[in-house]
Amino acid sequence: MTRKIGSRYTANQILGRGSAGTVWLGEGPEGPVAIKLLREDLASDQELVGRFVQERTALLGLEHRNVVSVRDLVVDGNDLALVMDLVRGTDLRTRLDRERRMAPEAAVAIVADVADALAAAHAAGVVHRDVKPENVLLDMQGPLGPGGAHPALLTDFGVAKLIDSPRRTRATKIIGTPxxxxxxxxxxxPPRAAVDIYALATVLYELLAGFTPFGGGHPGAVLRRHVTETVVPLPGIPEELWQLLVQCLAKAPASRLRASELGARLREQLPSLAGMPPLDVDEPDAEPQEAHEEETEAAAPRERVRRGAVPLVPGAKPDSNRDTHTSMRVPGPDELAGGARGTARVPRAAGAPRPGSARHRATTRRRRITLGAAAVVLLAVVGVGTWAATSGDDSGGAPTDTKNSTPSSP
Structure with a gap:
């Protein structure tokens, strides 16, 4: 199935689908390209089309080795499309789904590439606003870097900003992935450059741990955790790398590093991470499980459920294999203050029982029985000692202190 996109491009094959549109493998005057064709209902929005055209200069002018460059913007009838460089490879989400977590050296090398891309964008006055593994492409034809990492390129610049029009999202709405x-x-x-640093630090945490620091459960709960909870250390993570993560996940935007600083600091740590295996941690549960589910956990391992997301465009189908944007009401102060535990979900060392699970309760019961038995023995010993001390004189008379006694007078 092929279709013409404007007068210069032909879309030949669908590469992927998203809440905002479809990505095609296409052909242009200069060879193969990737074409992101936005949804028809978006193309019919004249206000959005106007914003699309206004962003043309910024998007076309953003060039960097770690950025998927936009070659052209097409507005033709109901077609609204971004024509981009074709990257021969896969996205970071696909690799993460396959491997679950990555060795620190490879993870840091990939994130350093993305930090360089953000540094170039921020210098040009462009904030990405939707940094996540789905928007990081790995060039499988590029040279291998530290830890065997393929070059990473950041894509979809400007898409969130284009769709975030005043008519679609009022001041009380949120655009992004929870x-x-x-x-x-x-x-x-308003989103500034620091929001991209926070998102990228979250991506690094996810590459190392296999899960995000504040994710899991209902999107509203995820949003609250970002504001009210603090991230906790991952078992086995090098201290210097952890402190870097903590700084970039700071609640105050001014406390975070700039993209150029983050990229440089990450590369400084690469030699110390060489050969280090992936962290051995288990994902904490976001919500307590029902009792009957806990009892059957040992017999049937729980399947890892992907976190859902609310489509950006009302009525749009969620991506088949991708988390999508969400458009949600901003929680009020009372909602943000309520229910917080003070720290994020604590990652467990691999093999440790999940709090509240059948194995955890059995372990707790055994510990209580052991402590109870020890207490009984202790009480028995104390009782025997007390009995011995008080029954030294069988005649019933007062005990005689021979050490300090003096002889009687005749």
Missing amino acids: DYLAPEIVEGL
Whole structure:
């Protein structure tokens, strides 16, 4: 199935689908290209088309080795499309789904590439606003870097901004993917460059751990955690790398590093991470399980359920294999303050029982029985000692202190 996109491009094959449109493998005057064709209902929105055209200069002018460049913008009838460089490879989400987590050296090398891409974008006045593994492409034809990492390129610049029109999202709405949203966005503040740093630090945490620091459960609960909870250390993570993560996940935007600083600091740590295996941690549960589910956990391992997301466009189908944007009401101060535990879900060392599970309760019961038995033995020993001390004189008379006694007078 092929279709013409404007007068210069032909879309030949669908590469993927998203809530905002479809990505095609296409052909242009200069060879193969990737064409992101936005949904027809978006193309019929004249206000959005106007914003699309206004962003043309910024998007076309953003060139960097770690950025998927936009070659052209097509507005033709009901077609609204971004024509981009074709990257021969896969996206970071696909690799993460396959491997679950990555060795620190490879993870840091990939994130350093993305930090360089963000540094170039921020210098040009462009904020990405939707940094996540789905928007990081791995060039399988590029040279291998530290830890065997393929070159990483950041894509979809400007898409979130284009769709975030005043008519579609009022001041009380949120645009983004819940797991990667900076606290200031949740609180309704305008997105600055620091939101991309927070999202990228979340991506690095996810590459290392296999899960995001504040994700899991209902999107509203995820948003609240970003504002009210603090991230906890991952078992086995090098201290210097952890401190870097903590700084970039700071609640205050001004406390985070700039993209160029983050990229440089990450590369400084690469030599110390060489040969280190992936972290051995288990994902904490976001919500307590029902009792009957806990009892059957040992017999049937729980299947890892992907976190859902609310489509960006009302009525749009969620991506078949991708988390999508969400458009949600900004929680009020009372909602943000309620129910927080003070720290994020604590990652467990591999093999440790899940809190509240049948194995955890059995372990707790055994511990209580052991402590109870020890207490009985202790009480028995104390009782025997007391009995011995008070029954030294069988005649019933007062005990004689021979050490300090003095002889009687005749």
